[in-house]
Amino acid sequence: MAYDSNNIFAKILRGEIPCKKVAESAHSLAFEDIDPKAPVHVLVIPKGAYVSQHDFAEHASAEEIQDFWRCVRQVAEQAGVAESGYRTISNHGADALQEVPHYHLHVLGGRPLKVMIR
Numbered sequence: 001m002a003y004d005s006n007n008i009f010a011k012i013l014r015g016e017i018p019c020k021k022v023a024e025s026a027h028s029l030a031f032e033d034i035d036p037k038a039p040v041h042v043l044v045i046p047k048g049a050y051v052s053q054h055d056f057a058e059h060a061s062a063e064e065i066q067d068f069w070r071c072v073r074q075v076a077e078q079a080g081v082a083e084s085g086y087r088t089i090s091n092h093g094a095d096a097l098q099e100v101p102h103y104h105l106h107v108l109g110g111r112p113l114k115v116m117i118r
Contacts, residue, residue: 001093001101003051009102013047023078027064028071030107039110040079040086044072050103052092072105081109087116 004010011017012031019031022042033041046068050056056065076082086109091098 001051001098003049003055004101005049007100007102009043009045009100009104010049013045023071023074025067025071025074027067030071030075033106037106038108038113040081040108042075042079042107043104044068044075044107045102045104051101052098052103053090053105054092056103068105072107075107076109079107079109081107085109087113089116 008017012019013029019029021029021031023030023044027047028044029047030042030044033043046056046060046064048056048060048064050060056068060068072088073082076086079086086107089106089108090104
């Protein structure tokens with residue numbers, strides 16, 4: 001999957017589409033999912049043009065990677081799920097049903113979560 005600079009997350013980063021911002025740092029943005037699957041459902045995205053976690057891990061700088069994971073931690077703490085537990089999900093490619101060609105991590109929590117895959 002190639003990076004599409006007109007994907008919804010790229011448009012959010014450019015300010016063309018509004019979002020309910022939860023946190024922002026030098027290299028990352030976190031915002032509420034528009035179709036939440038749990039009481040806490042926040043998306044964390046890098047500000048750089050990375051298609052997937054695979055792409056991000058290979059091409060992002062150490063500073064971007066560190067910033068991203070600290071943003072995930074901040075989201076969990078702000079949402080009050082750091083102690084009770086939360087799930088992170090990232091899809092890569094067609095078999096995983098990745099819909100947006102911009103790396104994003106779902107942070108879900110706020111209630112006991114069901115088994116993901118059987």
